[in-house]
Amino acid sequence: MSRILIIAEHDGQALNPATAKTLSGALKMGISNIDLVVFAADPSAVAPSAAALAGVSRVLTIAHDDFAHPLAARLAPEVAALAGDYSHVLAPSTTFGKDLLPRAAALMGVNQVSDIMEVIDERTFKRPIYAGNAIVTVRVPDGGPVVATIRTASFAAAEEGGSASIEERSPQASNPGHTRFVKVEGSDGEGPDLSSADVVVSGGRALGSSDNFAIIYSLAKKMGAAVGASRAAVDAGYVPNELQVGQTGKIIAPDLYFAIGISGAIQHLTGIKDAGTIVAINKDPEAPIFEIADLGLVGDLFELVPELENAV
Ligand SMILES: Cc1cc2nc3c(=O)[nH]c(=O)nc-3n(C[C@H](O)[C@H](O)[C@H](O)COP(=O)(O)OP(=O)(O)OC[C@H]3O[C@@H](n4cnc5c(N)ncnc54)[C@H](O)[C@@H]3O)c2cc1C
Structure with missing residues (x-):
């Protein structure tokens, strides 16, 4: 049975x-048994919200101090x-x-299937290749499990409203010992996360x-954007x-995207293919970004951006 x-x-x-x-x-795979596993030092804060997602059958919690930092190894x-x-193991x-x-x-x-953007059936999927310039349909051969990452920009978040059971499990593998957590270096944490923000303001070389x-x-900051x-x-x-943002950066799908002083190279556009409304500010009316922008402002960003901020 598929699970x-x-x-x-x-x-x-x-x-x-x-x-x-x-x-x-x-959920698009048409399989009704969907378990979600939470690895954490203390899963108690996260498990209830996992159980509240509509469509989840069970939440498995596996606690260990090693899981305080999610080391893939x-x-x-x-x-x-x-x-x-x-039958299927999935991650974002x-x-x-x-x-x-x-x-x-x-x-x-x-083998792993990367970046599923559309589900045809439970073993057949569409995924981007060549930096999103072509879409390929792949079928996982029968026999082994489907192991796949889901392209988060291609799917809206599942609703809440579920009430899955929460089951505690024990870790089954030992620490391979060759990898240890040292530190995380990242942004200062101000503002929303770029990967999941509803509004993103991006700047380019022109800055x-x-x-x-x-x-x-x-x-x-004024717009509450990433x-x-x-x-x-x-x-x-x-x-x-x-x-x-882009082919070698983050693939994002905000409702509103501002491309400011960005020309619109294909590698950048790959990252915003699923964005809702795209607003471009560029002083060159021939810039390729205007071919995909829903709204375009031709002018000097150093004049237009402060004006825009005043108008927000
Ligand atoms: C393998 C590979 C992977 C890549 N991956 C990525 C990726 O993930 N993401 C990515 O972004 N790029 C990626 N690139 C690079 C990409 O090809 C472009 O070089 C890059 O996106 C250009 O950045 P830009 O638009 O900021 O700069 P530019 O192309 O230099 O554009 C600057 C723009 O600003 C405008 N401008 C200048 N001054 C002003 C002003 N005062 N007011 C308003 N507008 C102004 C100009 O008209 C121009 O259109 C990749 C390239 C390769 C080869």
Whole structure:
């Protein structure tokens, strides 16, 4: 019988919205048994919200001090040990899922399907290739389990309203010992998370310096938006790497996206393919970003952005 296991992504306090989007992808597979597993030092804060997601049959909680930080090297053997009971093992195609699931698939001796963007049936999926320029349909051969990451930008978050049971389980694998947590370096945590924000304000090379990027942060703050950037802005050192949107950055699907001083290279557009409304500000009326923008302002960003901020 088909049964899905979803690996929950969380920070120990709250479920990452990517988990509810992964659940939406799972629900499209037409399989009614869907378990969600929470690995944590103390799963008690996260498990109730996991159980409240509509469509989840059971939440499995597995507690261990090792899980205070989600190290893929430590979690992968646990996932592989659990997987025997399941026909499908899924995780979001976030940094967390992309790190963890290929390791688990390797331990299980199967291939992983990356970035499912559409479900045809429980073993057949569509996924992007060539930086999103082509979509390929793949079928997982019968016999082994389906191990796959779900492209969170392609699925809306599953609703709440469920009341799944919560079952405690024990860790089954030992710590491989070769990998240990040292520290996390990231943004200061201000503002919404770029991967899941409803509104994103991104700046490009045209900002010219990290000091000038302050106008992007200021507009984003006023709008309650996350800040993003083009690769050119990241490579020039204006903003940290984790803000990069695009093929080699984050793939996002905000309701509203501002591309400010960004030309609209294909590698950038790959990251915003599923965005709702795209607003572009660029002084070049021929910039490719205007071909996909819903609203375009032609002009100097250093004049238009402060005006926009005043109008918000
Ligand atoms: C393998 C590969 C992967 C890549 N991955 C990514 C990726 O993930 N994300 C990504 O973004 N890029 C990626 N790139 C790079 C991509 O090809 C572009 O080089 C990059 O997106 C350009 O960034 P930009 O639009 O900020 O800069 P530019 O292309 O230099 O554009 C700057 C724009 O700002 C406008 N401008 C200048 N001054 C002003 C002003 N005062 N007011 C208003 N507008 C102004 C200009 O008209 C121009 O359109 C990748 C490239 C490769 C080869």
